[in-house]
Amino acid sequence: MIDNPRSPRVRAVAKLAKRQARDETGLFLVEGPQAVEEALTFHRELLVDLFMTRQAADRHTALVQAATEAGIDVERVSDSVLETMADTVTPQGVLATCRRFPSSLAELMAGSPKLVAILEEVRDPGNAGTIIRAADSAGADAVIFTGNSVDAYNPKVVRSTTGSIFHLPVAQNVTLDDALAAVRGIGMQVLAADVKGADLPKVRDILAAPTAWVFGNEAHGLPDEQLRLADRVVRVPIYGHAESMNLATAASVCLYESAFAQRS
Incomplete structure (x- = not known):
């Protein structure tokens, strides 16, 4: 369980709301169960980290199972940590980081x-x-x-x-x-x-x-x-x-x- 909103890892994820951090890391934020499910279904190779609150994990058991079957660990986080990492005012308890994949x-x-x-x-x-x-x-x-x-x-x-x-x-x-x-x-x-x-x-x-x-x-x-x-x-x-x-x-x-x- 990650429960410290001030930890370096949490702050690094939160910084992805800024373009400079996305350019430096090549990562971007994906928020909400629907978007994360689409990432898992169509581009699971791009998914780097998946974070869920305990309540969200209990609600979205199919998503947890899909991630586990894809070999992706679901990291439990506290509500305050999820709120710190998310860009939304009222996050849905599910957040992932993915690699950017622009086409030429x-x-x-x-x-x-x-x-x-x-x-x-x-x-x-x-x-x-x-x-x-x-x-x-x-x-x-x-x-x-x-x-x-x-x-x-x-x-x-x-x-x-x-x-x-x-x-x-x-x-x-x-x-x-x-x-x-x-x-x-x-x-x-x-x-x-x-x-x-x-x-x-x-x-x-x-x-x-x-x-x-x-x-x-x-x-x-x-x-x-x-x-x-x-x-x-x-x-x-x-x-x-x-x-x-x-x-x-x-x-x-x-x-x-x-x-x-x-x-x-």
Whole structure:
């Protein structure tokens, strides 16, 4: 039982909430039973440490059994230790550290993707994580973080994916120019999501083709010079009285429209 919140090991785990520590160690935090279960199921080789409170272990016996069968020790910790290590205000009693596993553009393109989401200067962790989750749900092949987008392994991003970060490849630290060159190099069309574009229902006839969607910054969208790099600029029309649409919601609509067209 680890019960000292000030121990060096506990502090080292807590530091993973900061990007510098993640960059130095190559590790990231995975919180909650659902996300940890996805890590065990899809990438158990990445899981380094698994911590659970006594109460959480009693509630999630199947998770404990899966970890044990995978050869991973479940370390019991006190509530105060778990709270110190976790990034959330009210942690669920389950926390793991995993090795980061970013993909390169070359690796992504080698799989001949048909649907890709490119996040350019997306700063909000919740939006980024939700887009990864939506891309996973829509059957997309990859997500690419470009520019100064949030770190894909930020704890809030990881939580917002609810485990989807373990389901599809993610690349980051890539320039938009390099990402566009890569997707175009394998014959994908580039569609930019922006309020200046054509209404999405009017371009459904082109959505069956392999497509890379570009989604811009939450506040500023995509500048004109970047919009000109796209083959088409498309917007999700607003039929009601809402002033605007959340980025992650709009991205989900775009990705699913492509998924519907490609599977029809």
